[in-house]
Amino acid sequence: xxxxxxVIQVLIPLLGAPLCxxxxxxxxxxxxxxACSLASLFVATRxxxxxxxxxxxxxxxxxxAAPWGIEYRIGPLNSFVLLLVALLGALVMLAAKKSVDSxxxxxxxxxxxxxxxxxxxxxxxxxxxxDAFNVFVFLEIAAxxxxxxxxxxxxxxxxxxxxxxxxxxxxGSTFILISIGLLYQMTGTLNMADLAARLxxxxxxxxxxxxxxxxxxxxxxKMALFPLHMWLPNAYTYAPSAVSAFLAAxxxxxxxxVMIRFxxxxxxxxxxxxKIDVSQILGALALVGIVLMSAAAIFQTNVKRLLAYxxxxxxxxxxxxxxxxxxxGLTGGIVHLFNHGxxxxxLFLTVAAVVYRVGSSDLNAFRGLGRSMPITMFLFxxxxxxxxxxxxxxxxxxxxxxILAAIETGHWLAVALVLLSSLLAVIYVWRxxxxxxxxxxxxxxxxxxxxxxxxxxxxxxxxxxxxxxxxSTEWTVGVARAAAVFLLGGHS
Amino acid sequence: MRHHxxxxxxxxxxxxxxxxxxxxxxxxxxxGPGGGFQAGVIFAAAIILYxxxxxxxxxxxxxxxxxxxxxxxxxxxxxxxxxxxxxxLGGNYLDYNALNHHHPVHGQHLGILLVxxxVGITVAAVVICIYYAFADRLES
Amino acid sequence: MNxxxxxxxxxxVITLMMTGFYILIARQNLVKKLxxxxxxxxxxxxxxxxxxxxxGGTAPILDKxxxxxxxxxxxxxxxxxIVVGLATTALGLAIVVRIDHxxxxxxxxxxxxxxxxxxx
Numbered sequence: 001x002x003x004x005x006x007v008i009q010v011l012i013p014l015l016g017a018p019l020c021x022x023x024x025x026x027x028x029x030x031x032x033x034x035a036c037s038l039a040s041l042f043v044a045t046r047x048x049x050x051x052x053x054x055x056x057x058x059x060x061x062x063x064x065a066a067p068w069g070i071e072y073r074i075g076p077l078n079s080f081v082l083l084l085v086a087l088l089g090a091l092v093m094l095a096a097k098k099s100v101d102s103x104x105x106x107x108x109x110x111x112x113x114x115x116x117x118x119x120x121x122x123x124x125x126x127x128x129x130x131d132a133f134n135v136f137v138f139l140e141i142a143a144x145x146x147x148x149x150x151x152x153x154x155x156x157x158x159x160x161x162x163x164x165x166x167x168x169x170x171x172g173s174t175f176i177l178i179s180i181g182l183l184y185q186m187t188g189t190l191n192m193a194d195l196a197a198r199l200x201x202x203x204x205x206x207x208x209x210x211x212x213x214x215x216x217x218x219x220x221x222k223m224a225l226f227p228l229h230m231w232l233p234n235a236y237t238y239a240p241s242a243v244s245a246f247l248a249a250x251x252x253x254x255x256x257x258v259m260i261r262f263x264x265x266x267x268x269x270x271x272x273x274x275k276i277d278v279s280q281i282l283g284a285l286a287l288v289g290i291v292l293m294s295a296a297a298i299f300q301t302n303v304k305r306l307l308a309y310x311x312x313x314x315x316x317x318x319x320x321x322x323x324x325x326x327x328x329g330l331t332g333g334i335v336h337l338f339n340h341g342x343x344x345x346x347l348f349l350t351v352a353a354v355v356y357r358v359g360s361s362d363l364n365a366f367r368g369l370g371r372s373m374p375i376t377m378f379l380f381x382x383x384x385x386x387x388x389x390x391x392x393x394x395x396x397x398x399x400x401x402x403i404l405a406a407i408e409t410g411h412w413l414a415v416a417l418v419l420l421s422s423l424l425a426v427i428y429v430w431r432x433x434x435x436x437x438x439x440x441x442x443x444x445x446x447x448x449x450x451x452x453x454x455x456x457x458x459x460x461x462x463x464x465x466x467x468x469x470x471x472s473t474e475w476t477v478g479v480a481r482a483a484a485v486f487l488l489g490g491h492s
Numbered sequence: 493m494r495h496h497x498x499x500x501x502x503x504x505x506x507x508x509x510x511x512x513x514x515x516x517x518x519x520x521x522x523x524g525p526g527g528g529f530q531a532g533v534i535f536a537a538a539i540i541l542y543x544x545x546x547x548x549x550x551x552x553x554x555x556x557x558x559x560x561x562x563x564x565x566x567x568x569x570x571x572x573x574x575x576x577x578x579x580x581l582g583g584n585y586l587d588y589n590a591l592n593h594h595h596p597v598h599g600q601h602l603g604i605l606l607v608x609x610x611v612g613i614t615v616a617a618v619v620i621c622i623y624y625a626f627a628d629r630l631e632s
Numbered sequence: 633m634n635x636x637x638x639x640x641x642x643x644x645v646i647t648l649m650m651t652g653f654y655i656l657i658a659r660q661n662l663v664k665k666l667x668x669x670x671x672x673x674x675x676x677x678x679x680x681x682x683x684x685x686x687x688g689g690t691a692p693i694l695d696k697x698x699x700x701x702x703x704x705x706x707x708x709x710x711x712x713x714i715v716v717g718l719a720t721t722a723l724g725l726a727i728v729v730r731i732d733h734x735x736x737x738x739x740x741x742x743x744x745x746x747x748x749x750x751x752x
Contacts, residue, residue, distance in 0.1 A: 007575070007585040015572050018565030063587035133709055140716045144723060151727055156734040160743055163662060163727045170669055170720050171656070177713060178676055184706070185683045525693075529711060622722045629729055 005047050006059040006072040006128055009082065012040045013089075013120040020114035029110035030097055033117055037086070037093040040120065044086035048079040052479065058130075066130075067194045073130030077334065077483035081127045081257045084341045088249040089120045092345065095458040096242040099352045103154055103240045112152055116246070118145040123254045132180045132266070133190045135258060136173060139222070142254070143169045146247055150239040161234035168221055168231040175218025176258075182211035183266075195266050203271050212276065215262055223255035225319055226289025229312040236308035241352030241361075244304055248311050249345035253337050256318050260334070263322070264487040273325045283323035287417050290316035294424035298431065303351050304361040306428055307344065310387060313421060314340045317402060320414065324405040330484035332401030335476050339386070339394035339469065346462035347383040350376050353451035353459065366432060368441025372448040375456055377436045379463045384429035386466045389422045393470040397477065496545070503545045510538040518612045522601065528608040532615025539616075540623045548627035560621045567614025574606045641682040648675035660740040662731065666724045673717045680706040680713070 016036030023029040051057060051074055059072040074082070093116070104112050122142025126135055147169070151162035184190055186207050187198040202208055217228075224232040232252070236244045263272045272278050290313050297309035318340070321333025351361050353376045358365045370377045382393075389395035399418060406414040441448075450456070469476045518531035543551030575585045583590025588603025648671055655668025684706035692704040732738050735746055 004579055004585075007579070011572060011575065011585070015569070018568040021561055021565040024561070059584070061585050063584045063589065133712075137712060137716070140720075144716075144719055147723055147727070151730070157747065159727055159731045159734065160747075163724065163731065166720065166724050166727065167656065167665060167669060171672070174673055174676055178679065181676065181680050181683065181706075525691075529715065622726075625722075625726055626729065 002046060002050050002057075003059070005043050005050075006057060006074055007061065009040060009043045009047065009086075009128060010121060010125050012036050012043065013117045013124065017114045017117040017121065020110050020117060024110055027097075029113045030100075033113040034090075034093050036117060037090040037120065040124065041083075041086040041090040044079070044082045044124075047074060048083050048479070051076060051079040052482070067189055067191045070129065070131040070134050071191065072128045073193070074128060075483070076479055076486050077260065078127045078257065080334065080338060080479050080483060081254060082124060084253060084338050085120065085123045085127060085250045088246060088341060088345045091458040091462055092242055092246040092249075092349070095245075095349050095352065095455045098452055098454055099242050099356050100240065102356055103242075104152055108152065112149070112240075115145045115148045115152075116243075118142075119149060119246070119251075123250055126254050127257060130192050131190055132183065132192055132195060136177050136180060139173050139176065139258070142251065143173060143222075146243075146251060149243040149247070150235050152243070153238040153240050155238050157234070158238035161231075161238045165231040165235045168228075172218045172221030175214045175221070179211040179213075179215035179218065182207050182214070186211075192261070192266055196268060199267065199271070203275065208271075209276075212267060212272070216259075216278065219255060219259045219262070220285075223252045223259065223315055223319075224312055225315055226285055226293060226312060229289070229293070229315075232312055233305050233308040236311070236348075237302055237305040237361075241304075241348070241355045244308075245345050245348035245352055248307065248348050249341040252311065252315055253318075253341050256315065256322075256333075256337055259319075260322060260330075260487065269325055269488060279323040279325055282319055283411070283414065286316040286320040286323060287414060289313060290320070290421045291417055291424070294421045294428070297428040298424060300428075301363045302361055303354075303363060303366065303432055304348070306363075306432070307347055307351065310425065310428060311340075311344055313425075314344070314387075317398065317418070320418075321398075321402050321405065324409055324411075325488075326405055326408060327481065327484050327488060328401050328408060329405030330487060331477065331481045332398050332405055334483050335394075335401060335480040336398030338476055338480070339398050339466065342394065342462050342466050342469070343383050343386040346459055346466060347380060347387070349455065349459040349462065350380040350383065353455045356455065357448050357451055363431065363435050366435040367439040368436070369448070370433075370437035372441065373450050376451045376459070379456075379459050380436070381429075381433060382463045383466065384433070386463075386470070388425045388429060391470075392467065394466045394476075395470075397470055397473050401477075499545055503541055507538055507542060510534060510541070514538065514616075518608065519605070521608050522604050528611025529615055531608075532612040532617075533619055535612070535616040536619035536623070539620050543623060543627060548624065548630075551627075552624065555620055557621075557624065560617045560624065563613050563617040564621065567610045567612070567617065569610075570613065571607050571610035574603055574610070578603070641678065645675045645679045645682065648672075648678065662728045662738040662740065663725070666721060666728065669724070670717065670721055673713070673720075677710045677713060677717075680710045 013036050016032055019032045020029040023032055047057065056073060056075045060066065061070045061072065100109060100112060119142050122138045122145060125138030126142060129135055129138060147162050147166045150165060151159055180190070183195060186202045186205060187195055189195055189198060199208065221228045236248050239247065293309050293313035293316065297306050297313065300306040300309060318333045318336050321329045321336060324330070354366065354369065354373065355361050357373060386393040386395040389399040399422065402418060403415050406418070514531045514535035517526035517534055518528065521527035521531065539551055539555055542554065578587045578590045579585055581590040586603070586607070588600045589596035591599035591602050652668045652670070652672030652675060656665055656672060659665050659668060684703040686700060686702045689700040689702040690698055692701040728738055731743070735743050737743060
């Protein structure tokens with residue numbers, strides 16, 4: 001049965017979406033969505049263990065052999081990302097019910113869950129496929145459903161944020177489409193492995209260079225790499241809380257995965273890093289983004305927006321790791337991709353709990369919450385420590401590998417800026433802590449209770465995972481290192 | 493559109509042929525140009541034409557919202573269902589040969605017919621739904 | 633000169649792409665932006681269709697009299713991309729309708745002003 005798992009992974013949420021629509025009113029849609037998310041988490045876990053034990057899995061859709069048909073090809077890197085998406089999908093869905101009930105009108109809830117399922121389908125599909133055009137299709141499925149999800153935010157600004165994201169996201173994916181088209185024109189194939197084999201022969205042509213340029217700009221828009229991040233803060237601030245948590249933890253990470261995949265296993269490190277030397281510009285943008293966006297996060301008065309800016313900065317860390325193009329850097333980037341997904345998912349879920357109880361994610365709404373919502377705020381602090389990169393949290397592990405790689409390649413400036421940004425992270429996490437623990441709650445406002453258990457448990461799982469994987473690193477770092485070696489295969 | 497009797501008469505005359513042409517495009521798609529996408533859009537075009545001439549309100553009596561949503565979902569389920577059937581019959585996902593072990597070519601026929609039918613149903617429902625979404629705004 | 637004319641389609645693609653992109657960036661009206669986005673996407677469709685053309689080839693239909701036919705794969709790809717474009721446009725317009733409903737304007741600057749609390 002494991003042989004059929006790759007397609008089942010994508011099929012489960014794809015089937016979940018129409019079932020949610022059919023379920024219509026009532027809570028049935030939620031249970032369908034939850035069951036599908038849990039099932040896809042189960043499948044993702046089995047895929048990862050199987051890949052780590054026996055090597056890559058290949059699945060040919062429709063029984064068509066590789067260069068002609070679409071194939072799903074699962075190696076260590078994408079099974080790792082699959083697990084991240086499925087894990088966050090399941091945990092966010094577990095926590096979502098109360099939050100969604102309070103934020104989404106009753107008659108739209110089943111559409112909300114259907115869109116959530118489609119978004120998972122898209123993200124899982126991007127990650128699993130081995131066909132370049134298929135990436136574009138799934139990219140659009142994920143993007144279109146996330147525009148819908150963001151537009152469902154209850155403030156009117158959500159609509160405008162969603163529109164902005166729609167314009168930017170469509171430009172990004174159209175750029176990627178152009179690049180795939182130019183690659184097809186030069187090689188006559190869309191299969192990633194086949195592309196990689198045929199590209200070196202035509203690597204000197206201008207068409208391939210232009211396709212590379214289009215791809216890099218398009219994917220940078222998708223993953224909100226500074227300075228193409230303008231859509232992200234609004235989108236994550238005004239989206240429904242559960243959506244913010246899911247998208248912040250997965251959507252940009254999957255875009256980063258697409259970049260890694262294209263850079264290393266289509267264009268190849270020899271083309272991307274030696275011929276064009278993309279690491280210069282990627283590294284520079286990443287560093288500027290890390291510092292500026294961490295600084296911007298300090299000045300935000302809305303906690304969701306603060307976390308969104310910090311997300312842009314964290315994307316910078318991942319890209320910095322990739323730009324070193326050596327085993328340590330790539331390991332750091334990939335492990336941070338996973339770790340940051342856990343941390344941001346956890347942090348956004350605590351904010352979702354606050355929004356559920358207090359009704360706002362404004363910094364002022366956090367006054368005195370340290371006393372009235374002790375567990376939620378404690379989880380926020382633990383997640384915040386991870387963002388800073390305190391030892392024994394996952395944030396430390398990823399930064400450790402990034403700094404190792406920077407020292408290896410002699411980028412002392414990068415070391416200094418990564419450390420500086422950790423200090424900036426201390427400040428923006430502290431701002432929330434100060435409001436929660438050291439400012440009294442308004443006398444006039446209603447008393448607030450602790451978040452419901454259904455939200456606390458998934459949040460706690462995510463946050464505790466950031467501690468567990470910070471202490472025992474063999475598993476995450478092991479998988480990430482296997483992925484890095486696999487990607488650099490023969491090159492390092 | 494109360495007084496445009498020519499438009500109303502011509503529309504009534506055309507509707508069955510548009511629907512018939514949609515079905516032709518749908519079911520002849522495996523031999524000639526055509527298929528689910530095109531057929532779905534043509535089918536929806538008939539409903540949209542009806543809505544344009546005889547007001548969206550009447551069109552919604554022909555194809556109510558609820559039906560649109562149900563068909564939207566059923567189309568995807570049919571498409572994915574064929575895939576699951578091929579897996580259960582021992583092939584890969586959407587490997588139509590598995591649908592008929594004795595005559596793989598018959599399996600191919602059946603498979604593509606059902607999948608295109610699913611695509612056609614969903615496309616028709618989605619296009620009609622898009623039309624309703626915008627047409628309702630003018631009425632309210 | 634002849635060589636340049638042979639690339640006619642590509643010139644059209646570039647012109648359309650730049651026109652669409654310009655509208656997308658320069659216009660403030662949300663609907664006009666979507667029109668720009670559409671022109672931009674259309675140029676990409678044309679790019680794909682052009683690369684599928686084989687000189688002297690006909691439509692890729694199985695028939696004994698046909699020997700040279702165009703590459704059908706880009707057509708199929710672009711059929712998918714057109715559907716994606718349709719969905720994007722429909723969703724974009726639906727969002728614009730809702731924006732018009734709550735803000736009573738579809739001009740970008742007026743929306744910004746409304747959000748900053750500037751009365752007009």
